[in-house]
Amino acid sequence: GPTWDTDHMRRYRARLAFQILDLDGLPALFDTVFARPMRLADGDPGYEAAFAMARIGSPAVNEAIRRRLAAALRDPDPAVRRNACLAVVAGNPCRAEEAAQLAVLTRDPAAAVRAAAVRATMFATTDEDVILPAVTERLNDEHAAIRRLAAESLRVRGTKAVSALPALQAAVNTEPSLPRGSADIDDVYRRCTSPERMKDAYREAIRAIAPAASTP
Secondary structure, eight states: OOTTOOHHHHHHHHHHHHHHHGGGGHHHHHHHHTSSOOOSSTTOHHHHHHHHHHTTOOHHHHHHHHHHHHHHTTOSSHHHHHHHHHHHHTTOOOOHHHHHHHHHHTTOSSHHHHHHHHHHHTTOOSOHHHHHHHHHHGGGOSSHHHHHHHHHHHHHHGGGGGGGHHHHHHHHHHGGGSOOOOSSSOTTTTTSOSHHHHHHHHHHHHHHHOTTSOOO
16 A cells, blocks of 8 residues: 555455455454454454454354454353453444353453453353353452452443442452462453552442442
8 A cells, every 4th residue: 555554544445355255254254253362452453353354244254253252252261251241342243142141250260261252241241140150259269350350340331230239338448368360361460469459440330330338
């Protein structure tokens, strides 16, 4: 393209091209989404592909995406499971069945998968009876980044997460005694997991869920 064109504009035009291709473009997007560990950052090939995939929007494409992600969320390879979770974060369809599988993945043996699954629950609100207990449980995860993601997922649910209030209030007091875990399993919160910042995240969640509730 012209030398004065920007990366942002080229990506925008590429997304428009995939909208025109519709189903014919999906295989290339799927290949890119699962080719390597995804980073939630502009310019990352996997994230850009997942973002483009989510914006095609036709019913046939949405159904094909749901089927592919449903299989990927159950893949034996943790890298595939993680990328499938992050594809939901990029805006791809997530029905009640996939939301239930996200709840399962919040307990995955791989910490990176748990982090991605908890992040994806912020965008999956179709089965709260299954999602809420799973996210609340992660307030005790061995990795601070996952605990912070759990607090954020509860915060965005607002009053729907009222059942998590006792766990959040307890988390404020227990956080300093919990392990920090790896600093590299999540791209956003790796530098925001000190005990004081963690307690602030819990308090913000409590205020979002019940403004009048007492905050430790």
